[in-house]
Amino acid sequence: MIKLLLSTIKNSLGRFIAISLIIMLGTLIFVGVKATGPALNDSLQATVVKHHLSDLEILSSQGFTETELKAVRQVPGAQVEGVLLQNVLGGKNRDVIALYGYQKNNHQNQLILKQGRLPRNQHEIVLDQQARLREGYKIGDYFNLEKNPQLKYQKYRIVGFADSPQYVDHSTRGASNLGTGKVTYFAYVSHLAFRSSVYSRMQVYFPELQNQKMFSNKYQRAVKQKIAQVRRHLTPAVKKRRQSLAKTALAQIEQGKQKLTQSRQKLVAAQQALKQQGLTNASTMRTLQRQEAKLQQQRRQLDQQAQRVKQALQPSLLYQTRQDLPGFTGYGESSQRIAAIANVFPLFFFLLAGLITFTTVTRMVEEQRGQMGTLKALGYGKGAIVFQYVAYAGLAGISGAAVGAVLGNQLIPRIVLAMYQEYVVEIVKIPVDWRAIALAALLTLLVTIGAATLVSLREVRTTPAALLRPRAPVRRIKSF
Numbered sequence: 001m002i003k004l005l006l007s008t009i010k011n012s013l014g015r016f017i018a019i020s021l022i023i024m025l026g027t028l029i030f031v032g033v034k035a036t037g038p039a040l041n042d043s044l045q046a047t048v049v050k051h052h053l054s055d056l057e058i059l060s061s062q063g064f065t066e067t068e069l070k071a072v073r074q075v076p077g078a079q080v081e082g083v084l085l086q087n088v089l090g091g092k093n094r095d096v097i098a099l100y101g102y103q104k105n106n107h108q109n110q111l112i113l114k115q116g117r118l119p120r121n122q123h124e125i126v127l128d129q130q131a132r133l134r135e136g137y138k139i140g141d142y143f144n145l146e147k148n149p150q151l152k153y154q155k156y157r158i159v160g161f162a163d164s165p166q167y168v169d170h171s172t173r174g175a176s177n178l179g180t181g182k183v184t185y186f187a188y189v190s191h192l193a194f195r196s197s198v199y200s201r202m203q204v205y206f207p208e209l210q211n212q213k214m215f216s217n218k219y220q221r222a223v224k225q226k227i228a229q230v231r232r233h234l235t236p237a238v239k240k241r242r243q244s245l246a247k248t249a250l251a252q253i254e255q256g257k258q259k260l261t262q263s264r265q266k267l268v269a270a271q272q273a274l275k276q277q278g279l280t281n282a283s284t285m286r287t288l289q290r291q292e293a294k295l296q297q298q299r300r301q302l303d304q305q306a307q308r309v310k311q312a313l314q315p316s317l318l319y320q321t322r323q324d325l326p327g328f329t330g331y332g333e334s335s336q337r338i339a340a341i342a343n344v345f346p347l348f349f350f351l352l353a354g355l356i357t358f359t360t361v362t363r364m365v366e367e368q369r370g371q372m373g374t375l376k377a378l379g380y381g382k383g384a385i386v387f388q389y390v391a392y393a394g395l396a397g398i399s400g401a402a403v404g405a406v407l408g409n410q411l412i413p414r415i416v417l418a419m420y421q422e423y424v425v426e427i428v429k430i431p432v433d434w435r436a437i438a439l440a441a442l443l444t445l446l447v448t449i450g451a452a453t454l455v456s457l458r459e460v461r462t463t464p465a466a467l468l469r470p471r472a473p474v475r476r477i478k479s480f
Helices: 002-011 013-050 066-072 129-135 217-277 282-311 328-342 347-367 369-377 382-419 434-460 464-468
Strands: 056-064 079-083 085-090 095-102 112-116 124-128 142-144 155-163 185-190 199-205 317-321
Touching: 002 013, 002 382, 013 328, 013 347, 013 382, 013 434, 056 066, 056 217, 066 079, 066 199, 066 217, 085 199, 112 129, 124 129, 129 155, 129 185, 217 317, 347 369, 347 382, 347 434, 369 382, 369 434, 382 434
Parallel strands: 095 185, 124 155
Antiparallel strands: 056 199, 056 317, 079 199, 085 095, 112 155, 124 185, 142 155
16 A cells, blocks of 8 residues: 555656645745744844843933942842933934943943944044935044034044944934934944033843843833832932932022022111101102012022922933834834734635645546545455545645745745844844644644545445446536
């Protein structure tokens, strides 16, 4: 029977290859699309982990000092860095530039250099790679920024171009309250080129979270727990510093109130002196009243200022995760849409493969009715005869599924990743989706062996004599 099976495959090799190809196509599409979503996420994760993208960024209108950074470092496993950031206008078209202060010792959010090198002094700048592609900037050109109180210089020499793990989508760089309201490019200069005495942002990185998939619910829950721990350490430190600042400001306001009180006392004394001398008249009284109104207005302003200072005592901190960065949400949603398509679309290929296999095996069985009758007459059982066609279809399906699984798992994700040119994906990482491969193998066996079993069982139940005779033609009744 095995010799007969091998002979059948040899004599109908084209039919065998046809079944293998259609199964290969269905498996390739199914496994490939299934693997694409995880490949997109894993490739981006490998890129941002390599360049130590922060898990958490914290913003404050008052900025941060080393004291606050030290407080957050008490969170177990937290790696904390301060960064300088200022949105400024600059370039050929007065673009909005997110200007960062580069510090050699910082390890988070490492730039992905495309050309050139990093800044070595206060007069050098690294520009967004998109500035080179869109505006034609070159290394050695000078890049001008508009005057800003936070910067020491306005003119910088371009020494490099880079991508950043903080900006994974080339089409967006975030929002700003300057210019058009959108950041056009990012850039890095030496932190010594800034005048600020406090950090603009605090960056926090947790090595223990880097093995978790950053788009998963597990990672997001872990980050929320870390935010709660950071808040418990940071809020008291920020409040303490604000109280110190408020105390100084309130002392200055109190001094201003005392001066106003002294001025009012002098004004009242002057009024009384004029009355005693009988020098009061309408013109003099108007002058005194204007001075009195001015003093009252200044007092109200000081009271309002004191109220604002007291309100500022409450910590106002903004916590941003990776999902809040420009382009991250869109990237994650894109991979989710592909994963959703993978649950439905490829199944049509397996249905088509099942239909073709059913038709092919039906034709083969019809052609081999005489052989089946001979085997039954020689004493072979139904199972042995059915085995011929089940094994034929099964071998064709398994061989096609094996080739399709390998090609699909590696080929389609690479094609899709190559099309994602608008995203920063430096590392291609494609995991083997064993669940999809196992499901594809199960579907393959179902559509091939199932079809072969159904067709061959229908014929093998017939008597040997009937199988040895040609099938009677279908009679057609003409209607008049």
